[in-house]
């Protein structure tokens with residue numbers, strides 16, 4: 354039982370306590386606002402030392418940005434990804450963020466939330482926190498020395514687990530976090546066409562190797578090669594080679610070179626850097642752009658034959674490329690072949706791993722051998738006209754059929770006709786809801802017959818041209834002979850006159 358005097362002193366006590374807390378915070382706020390920076394730093398250090406002395410814990414902070422500049426810290430998103438899985442199971446306060454350009458929601462620890470993590474039987478604590486923005490007021494409400502908020506994760510653990518945390522635990526966090534962020538991330542298609550540096554859009558091309566029309570054996574070999582490459586980190590490290598691989602894709606227009614690049618990126622989960630050489634000013638810019646690419650990426654240079662030649666002069670490819678050429682000359686690009694070769698196997702390749710370089714061309718024979726030699730372009734892949742096996746893949750993709758009585762006629766026609774997969778795909782695409790599989794196959798047969806006729810006509814025209822040139826040669830031979838004879842006759846007559 355409380356006596357009367359005690360009862361009456363409780364409100365007084367609470368009052369005094371309240372006013373002391375209020376005075377403490379007021380004093381602290383005054384110090385924080387008006388005290389010189391150096392004094393604040395000194396006080397901070399002093400309190401840290403005192404608390405460190407009594408505290409058995411060690412803490413590591415991982416900031417979102419490095420130092421005072423806003424350079425993102427690579428480790429922060431990895432830790433965030435690692436904690437997102439853990440925190441979604443144990444944390445009570447979560448925040449959900451929408452991934453840019455997608456409908457996916459990613460959960461992570463809310464600010465000032467704590468979770469416990471356990472690895473190999475040892476427990477550690479993670480705290481999500483931030484340094485508040487500090488605005489130091491000046492007279493008339495003007496703010497100076499504005500410092501934005503800094504978010505960071507704090508890892509807290511007991512002193513005795515120092516070696517364990519610095520060794521296996523942090524390694525585990527980085528490995529798992531990288532795996533998770535790779536899985537969550539959206540892939541990007543970077544281009545340099547309008548800017549000095551890369552700009553990107555989200556890469557959502559549906560191409561894949563299952564739907565890619567090609568001879569099945571060749572296709573399997575390519576897939577195997579790509580997968581082996583992506584798993585060969587240790588192998589490349591052992592043989593002392595940069596972890597990169599070059600592919601040269603060549604073949605006529607519409608045979609699937611660009612589609613294959615998209616399928617490669619989807620298979621390996623890589624970003625694509627579509628390098629427009631015509632927009633690169635010089636070799637220095639080229640080097641800079643390439644050093645800005647990230648690992649796990651495919652660097653693509655399309656139509657390499659009309660981008661460069663040995664002397665750095667531009668080559669003509671065909672009429673439609675003329676416009677591009679004009680643009681390039683306007684932009685004054687001075688990238689040289691040697692600059693490009695340097696980039697492929699020079700210094701920059703040592704600045705990070707797992708890159709694939711793909712060149713495409715319609716005219717492989719025009720390329721400088723220095724560019725295509727093995728070691729630089731490790732694999733040369735010819736993408737050619739559609740064969741029957743490739744057609745079957747397209748028929749399955751477009752018409753959902755694997756067999757049909759018309760297949761045999763198509764097979765026979767394909768053996769004697771050159772048609773690109775792009776043309777086959779176009780014919781197999783129903784043009785109206787009324788067009789069924791049979792109608793589409795008939796369309797293809799018609800297209801094949803027309804192409805065959807055209808090819809035959811071309812062949813005949815070629816033969817006719819050959820005959821004509823032969824005859825012309827004959828004619829000129831005959832006229833030359835006639836001329837020779839007339840000259841000979843004239844000579845004889847002159848001789849006679851002389852006699």
Ligand SMILES: Nc1ncnc2c1ncn2[C@@H]1O[C@H](COP(=O)(O)OP(=O)(O)OP(=O)(O)O)[C@@H](O)[C@H]1O
Nearest residue numbers: 564565566605606607608609610611612774775778
């Ligand atoms: N092998 C293929 N498998 C599946 N679809 C293909 C294939 N080849 C071409 N296509 C289809 O044809 C279209 C054009 O192909 P793509 O752009 O890949 O050709 P390309 O070889 O890059 O041509 P270019 O030399 O003109 O750049 C694609 O959108 C795709 O639908």
Ligand SMILES: [Mg+2]
Nearest residue numbers: 610611612655
């Ligand atoms: Mg292409």
